[in-house]
Amino acid sequence: MPDIIAALDETAANVVVPRAVNTLPPLSGSGSGSLGPFTASWSASATLSNGSVDLIPPPPDVIRITNCRLDYSLSFSFSIDLSFLNFCLPRICITIPFIGRVCTPRICITFPTITVPVSHSSFVVFTADFRLNVHLTGGNWLVDAVVVGVPSLQISAAAAALLVAIGAAISAALLLVPGIGPILALAAAAIIAAIGIAGVTGLLGPILTPFVSGLTFNLITQPQVFEVLPAAPGEAAVNVTLDSLAATLVASPGEDELRVDADIS
Amino acid sequence: MDLDSRSLAYVDCFAQRFPSPGSISYHLSSTPLPCPLPDADVFTIEVREGDSGPEGQQHDVRVSVDGGRLVADPPQLTIRQEDVVLWNAQDASTPGFAVQGDGEEFSFSSAALRSQCVYSHVFLTAGDVRWVDANGGPTSGTIRVRSIDSSNPEECRRWTESLERASVITVEGETATPDRLEVLAGQTVFWAIANTTGITVTDERIMVPIQRPPVAEPEG
Amino acid sequence: MAAPELGPSGGVRRLRERIEGEVREPIWPREDSTVSLTEAEHLFAGVHETGANDLFRAFFTARPHHLNYRTSPAVGPVPASAAAWTTIPAISFPGIPGGIQLAIQFSIPTVDFHPDTLGVPPPLVFPLGEFSIRTTVRLAVLCGSRRGDGDPDQPGSAFVLQSAVLEIVGLGRVRVQTFGPGVGELSFELEAVEIVDIAPADLESLLECLILQLLQAVLSTVRLPFSGIPVAGVFTLQLLRGPEVEDDQVKLYGDAV
Numbered sequence: 001m002p003d004i005i006a007a008l009d010e011t012a013a014n015v016v017v018p019r020a021v022n023t024l025p026p027l028s029g030s031g032s033g034s035l036g037p038f039t040a041s042w043s044a045s046a047t048l049s050n051g052s053v054d055l056i057p058p059p060p061d062v063i064r065i066t067n068c069r070l071d072y073s074l075s076f077s078f079s080i081d082l083s084f085l086n087f088c089l090p091r092i093c094i095t096i097p098f099i100g101r102v103c104t105p106r107i108c109i110t111f112p113t114i115t116v117p118v119s120h121s122s123f124v125v126f127t128a129d130f131r132l133n134v135h136l137t138g139g140n141w142l143v144d145a146v147v148v149g150v151p152s153l154q155i156s157a158a159a160a161a162l163l164v165a166i167g168a169a170i171s172a173a174l175l176l177v178p179g180i181g182p183i184l185a186l187a188a189a190a191i192i193a194a195i196g197i198a199g200v201t202g203l204l205g206p207i208l209t210p211f212v213s214g215l216t217f218n219l220i221t222q223p224q225v226f227e228v229l230p231a232a233p234g235e236a237a238v239n240v241t242l243d244s245l246a247a248t249l250v251a252s253p254g255e256d257e258l259r260v261d262a263d264i265s
Numbered sequence: 266m267d268l269d270s271r272s273l274a275y276v277d278c279f280a281q282r283f284p285s286p287g288s289i290s291y292h293l294s295s296t297p298l299p300c301p302l303p304d305a306d307v308f309t310i311e312v313r314e315g316d317s318g319p320e321g322q323q324h325d326v327r328v329s330v331d332g333g334r335l336v337a338d339p340p341q342l343t344i345r346q347e348d349v350v351l352w353n354a355q356d357a358s359t360p361g362f363a364v365q366g367d368g369e370e371f372s373f374s375s376a377a378l379r380s381q382c383v384y385s386h387v388f389l390t391a392g393d394v395r396w397v398d399a400n401g402g403p404t405s406g407t408i409r410v411r412s413i414d415s416s417n418p419e420e421c422r423r424w425t426e427s428l429e430r431a432s433v434i435t436v437e438g439e440t441a442t443p444d445r446l447e448v449l450a451g452q453t454v455f456w457a458i459a460n461t462t463g464i465t466v467t468d469e470r471i472m473v474p475i476q477r478p479p480v481a482e483p484e485g
Numbered sequence: 486m487a488a489p490e491l492g493p494s495g496g497v498r499r500l501r502e503r504i505e506g507e508v509r510e511p512i513w514p515r516e517d518s519t520v521s522l523t524e525a526e527h528l529f530a531g532v533h534e535t536g537a538n539d540l541f542r543a544f545f546t547a548r549p550h551h552l553n554y555r556t557s558p559a560v561g562p563v564p565a566s567a568a569a570w571t572t573i574p575a576i577s578f579p580g581i582p583g584g585i586q587l588a589i590q591f592s593i594p595t596v597d598f599h600p601d602t603l604g605v606p607p608p609l610v611f612p613l614g615e616f617s618i619r620t621t622v623r624l625a626v627l628c629g630s631r632r633g634d635g636d637p638d639q640p641g642s643a644f645v646l647q648s649a650v651l652e653i654v655g656l657g658r659v660r661v662q663t664f665g666p667g668v669g670e671l672s673f674e675l676e677a678v679e680i681v682d683i684a685p686a687d688l689e690s691l692l693e694c695l696i697l698q699l700l701q702a703v704l705s706t707v708r709l710p711f712s713g714i715p716v717a718g719v720f721t722l723q724l725l726r727g728p729e730v731e732d733d734q735v736k737l738y739g740d741a742v
Contacts, residue, residue, distance in 0.1 A: 001733065003536025006717040007522035007529040012741035016720060089387060089451065092431045096457045100321040102280045102349055102383050104453060109276070109389065110357045178266055178389045186416060220719050228540060228713040236547045240539055242715055252521030259522065262716045264539045 002246075002261035009255045010055050017053045017063065017145070020217045024048050027211045035078050035166075036199025042076030046211045055258055057251040062129035063145055063258070070153070070211060073121040074162070076203075080170070082111035082177065085187055116173045120165040122158045124208060126151045128215065132247045132258075136224060141245040143220035143260065150213040159200040166200065167192050220247070220260065240264045268386050268396055268468040270456075271376040272361030273328075275354035276387035279364055279375040282321065282349050286314040291366025291373075293328060293335040306334060310350060310366070311343040321347040328362055329355040335362050351383075377463030378436075384456045384466055385431075391450050399467040404436060406444040413449060427452055436461055526725050526738035530717030534598040534616075534733045544707055545593045551706045552591045560625045560646060561588035586627035588648075591703055594620040596673070598730045605654055609679050614730050618655045618675065618704075622696055623648055652681045653696060657704070659728040659735050666742045667721030671709040671728060671735065675701045711737075 008016060030043040051068035086108060093103035130145035171188045222242055229238040243263045250259045266274040272295075273279055283289065289310040294302065308326075322345065327338045342350060352364050352375070365374040377400060378384055388394070391412035397405045413420040427449045435442050437459040448454060456466050522529040532540075545552050549569040555561030556575040564570075575584030596618050597603050601611040603619070611617055629644030655678040663669035678697045683689045712718040717737075726738035 001533050001535075003533050003539060004715050004717060005522065005529070005531040005533070005734075006720060008720065008741060009521065009523040009527050012523070012527035012720070015741040089453070090429050092385075092429065092453050094383075094431050094433055094455055094457075096383065096433070096435075096455075098459050099280070099282045099381055099383060099457060100347065100349060101323065102351065102455070103323060104278050104385055105325055105327075105351070105353050107276055107353070107387060108356070109387075109451075184412075189416075220716065222716060222719065226715045228543060228709070228715075238540075238544050238547045238713075240543045240715065245716065250522075255521050255523070257521055257523060260716050262536075264536055264715055 003264045004262040006260045006262075007250075008055075008258045010053060013053045013055055013063070013258055016219065017065065018049070018051055020145075020219050021051060021065070021068065022049050024217055029207070029210060031207075033203045033206055034199070035076075035203045036195035038078040038080065038195070038199075040076040040078040040203055042074060042203070042207060044072055044074045044207050044211075046070055046072040046208070048211075048215075048217075055249050055256040056129075057249040057256050060129070061249055062131055062148060063249070064127065064129050066127040067125050068128060069123050069125050070208065071121070071123040072208060072211070073119070074204075074207065075117070075119045077115050077117045079113050079115050080173075080191060081113045082174075082187070083113075084190075085111045085183060111177060114173050114177060116166075116169050118162075118166055118169040120162050122161050124153050124155050124158050126153050126212060128212060130215075130217075132219075132249070133216075134245050134247050136245075139224050141220070141222045141224055141242050142218060143245065143247045144216050144218050147212065147215040150209060151215075153205065153208055153212065155201060155204050155208065156197075159197055159204050162204060163192065163195065163197060163200045166195065220245075222262075226264070266387075266389065267471050268388075268394055268466065269361075269399075269471060270378060270384045270386075270466040271363055271399060273352065273354065273363065273375060274361050275357045275359055276389065278351055278353045278383070278385040280323070280349050280351040280383040280385075281364075281373045282347060282381040283310065283312045283344060283371070284347060284381060285368075285371055286312045286346055287368045287371065288312070289366050289368040289371065291364060293337060293362050293364060295335065295360055295362055306336065306340075308337040308340045309342070311341070312348075312368075313343060313345050316345050316347040321345070321349055323349045323351055326350060326352045327355045328352055329359050335359075349383075374463070376465060378456070378458040378461065378465065379463045380458060380460050382458045384458070385453050386466070387451065387453050388448055389450055395469040396466050397469045397472065398464040399472060400463060400465055402439060402462060402464050404439050404441055404461065404464050405469075406434060406441045406446070408454060409445075409447045410450050411447065424449055424451065431455055433457055435459060436464065524738065526740065528720055528722055528739050528741045530711075530714060530720075530722060530737045531734040532714060532717075534596055534602075537598070537735065538595045540709065541596065541707070542593055548706070551703055552593065553588075554590070555588035555625075556584070556586045557627075559644075560586045560627050561590065586644075588623070588625040589699060590623040590625075591700065592621040594618050594700075594704070598733045598735060600731070600733070602733065605656065606679050606681055609654065609656055609677060611656065615656055615658050615676075616673070616730055616735075618653075618657060618673075618700075620653050620655075620700070621650050622653055622699070623650045625649075651683065651692070651696070653700065654679045654681065655697070655700060659730055661724060661728050661737070663724050666723045667711065669711050669722075669724055670713075671711075673704045673707055675704055 026045050026047050028045040032041045049069050051065035054064040056062050088108040091103050095101045128151035129148040131148055133144045133146050170191050174184050224242050225239050226242050227239050231237040243265050246261045248259050250257045266276050290307050292305040324344055363376045388410045391410050394408045413424045428451050431453050433455045435457045550571045553570045554573045555570050575586055577584045596616045598616045605611050605617050625648035627644045628647045655675050657675040660672045660674050678693050680693050711722050721742045722739045723742045724739040727736050729736045
C-alpha cells in the first residue's frame with residue numbers, strides 16, 4: 001500500500017481541473033496566412049478556461065474536457081489592390097462667354113493598394129482528451145495532463161463573426177480612399193465575396209489549432225524534497241523525500257476517480 | 266486629392282486663354298512659388314496673330330514626370346490669339362504642380378487665377394467643402410458633395426449620367442456665382458475666372474496659418 | 486479470541502472483545518474494487534501507517550528537542566548537541582542543593598493504525614478507529630548521597646548517573662482541527678499507555694500515569710497540517726468526514742474547494 005493516497009471523483013475533478021486550466025499562462029503566436037486571395041500577417045493571443053471534466057479510466061484512460069473555451073484576440077492586416085475598381089470619366093465640355101469652349105481630357109480615376117488592419121476577439125469551444133504524465137523534472141514531481149491528438153475546433157461561428165469584422169474593417173479602409181464613395185458598397189461586397197467564409201476559415205484554423213495541439217496543463221507539482229513543516233523560531237523545517245509518484249484513472253462501482261499514490265521516506 | 270488650384274492633381278485641369286500675340290515662357294513647379302527657381306525647365310507658347318475661329322481652339326498639354334523633373338508635352342506650342350491652352354496631369358503618378366508663365370505684356374499662374382482662365386476639379390469624396398482664396402482675398406463658396414447608393418440600379422444610372430454634366434462657378438471680382446453648389450461624387454466643377462486680383466480655389470480645411478519669416482530690407 | 490468464522494462473502498470474520506466482555510461490531514475486510522476511495526464525498530486523502538511513521542521520523546529527526554529533556558548535560562550527555570535537548574528545571578527538594586537532576590528521553594515513536602498489526606499488551610484493547618503507538622523512554626537521575634560534615638572517615642558527596650529504559654505501548658485517537666475551507670491540521674491524542682513488565686502494580690500505575698502525561702506532551706508538538714500531507718495537500722480539502730483510522734490508514738474525506 002502506498003504511503004499516501006489521494007483520490008478525486010469527477011465532482012472534485014470539475015473543481016481541480018478547470019482551476020488548473022484557468023491558470024495556464026496566455027498563449028501567443030504570429031505569422032502569415034492566406035485570407036482567400038489575400039495574404040494576411042497576423043498576431044494572436046489566447047487563454048483557456050472552463051470545461052466539463054469526465055474521468056474515463058482505461059480504456060481509453062483519458063481525462064475528457066468538453067466545452068473548454070479558447071478565448072482569442074487576433075490582429076492581422078492584409079493588402080488589397082484596388083486597381084480592379086479603376087474607371088475613367090467622360091470628357092466634359094463647357095462654353096464660357098469670356099473664354100470659349102473648354103473640354104477636360106479623359107481623366108481616369110485610379111485606386112491604390114490599401115492595407116486593411118483588422119482586430120477581432122472571440123472564442124471557440126472544443127472538446128479534448130488528455131492523458132496523465134507523471135515525471136520528475138528539475139527536482140519536482142509533476143503530474144501533467146497532455147492532450148491526445150489534435151482537438152477539432154468548431155470555428156464556423158467564429159469565422160462568420162470574423163468575416164463580419166473584416167467587412168467592417170474593409171469598409172472603414174475604403175472610406176479613406178478618395179473617389180471610392182459611389183462604389184464603396186460594391187467594392188466592399190466584391191472583396192468580402194472574394195474572401196468568403198472559406199477564406200476566413202482557412203486563416204483562422206491554422207492560427208487557433210496550434211493553441212490547442214500539444215496542450216499540456218499541470219495538475220500537481222510537488223518538490224521531491226517536500227517540506228512538511230516550515231522552519232519557525234527555535235524549530236527546524238521538517239522535510240520528507242517523495243520517492244515515487246503515480247497517477248491513474250480508476251473505475252470504481254458508481255464512479256470514476258483520479259488516484260494519486262506517493263511513497264515517502 | 267485636395268481641392269487646391271495651387272497644386273494641380275490628376276483630377277484637376279487649368280486652362281488659360283491667350284488674348285494677345287507674343288511669346289510666352291512658362292514653367293512647371295511642384296511648389297507654388299511666384300517666381301521660377303533658377304534651374305526650372307522653361308516651356309514656350311508662341312501666340313500668333315489672328316484667331317482660330319469664334320470660340321478659339323483648345324490645345325492640351327500633358328504634364329508628367331521624366332527623370333525626376335516635371336515636363337510638359339508638347340514642350341513648345343504654337344497657337345493663335347484667343348486660343349486656350351489646358352494643362353492636366355498625365356496620370357495619378359504625377360505629383361501636384363503649378364503652371365506659371367510670362368510674356369511681354371501677359372502673365373498667368375494657376376496659383377493666382379486672374380483673368381480668362383478656368384480651373385476644374387473632380388470631387389470624389391462626399392462631404393461639404395468650403396473653398397477660399399489662399400492668397401487672402403474674400404472670395405469663397407461652399408460645395409456639397411453627395412454620394413449615392415450604387416447598389417440601387419436607378420441611383421447608379423442617375424450617377425453615371427451625372428458624370429457627363431458639369432457645374433460652373435463664375436468668379437468676377439470678389440464674387441463667386443453661385444456661391445453654393447451641390448454635386449454628386451465623381452462630378453466635375455469648373456471655376457471660370459473672369460477678372461480677379463489673382464485668387465486660388467483652396468479647401469478651407471487645408472489652409473494652414475503660415476508664420477512668414479522677417480523680410481530682408483532691400484540693399485541701398 | 487473466538488475462532489474465526491466464514492462470513493457470507495467468504496471473508497474472515499473476527500470478533501474483538503474488550504477485557505470487560507463487550508461484544509464489538511464485526512469488521513469485514515474491505516476489498517478495494519467494491520467501493521470507491523472517495524465514497525460519498527468527492528476528495529479522499531489517506532496516510533498509511535508506513536507514511537505516518539516516515540512523517541514521525543522526519544519530524545523528530547529535525548526537531549529532536551521534543552524527545553530529549555534534561556536539567557543539565559550531566560544527566561543527558563547523548564546526543565551531545567545542546568540544540569537536541571529541551572532544558573527543564575531540576576526538582577527542588579529541601580536539603581538537596583540544586584535540586585534533583587534528571588533527564589527524560591523518548592525514542593522516535595512508531596504508530597500502528599487499526600487494525601492491530603503488532604499486538605498490544607493487556608490490559609490494552611485496540612478499538613476500531615484508534616492507533617497504537619510504541620516508543621521507549623529513558624529515565625535518568627543523577628543520584629548521590631550527602632556525606633556527614635567533618636567526618637574524616639567519610640569523603641565528600643559523590644553522584645552517579647542512574648538510568649532505566651522502559652518500553653511503552655499506547656493507544657490514542659487522531660484528532661483534526663479545521664480553521665477554514667481547506668485549512669486544518671491533524672494531531673495525535675494519547676489515551677492510555679502500558680509499560681511492559683514492571684512491578685509492583687502500584688509502581689507500574691504510577692509510572693504509566695507519569696509517562697502518559699509526558700508522552701501526551703511530546704505528541705502534542707506533532708501537528709500535521711493538511712498542506713503538509715504530500716500530494717493530498719495540493720488539493721484544497723474541505724473536510725466533511727474523518728479522520729477515520731482503519732485499514733492501516735488515517736483517512737480524510739471532503740470536497741475540493
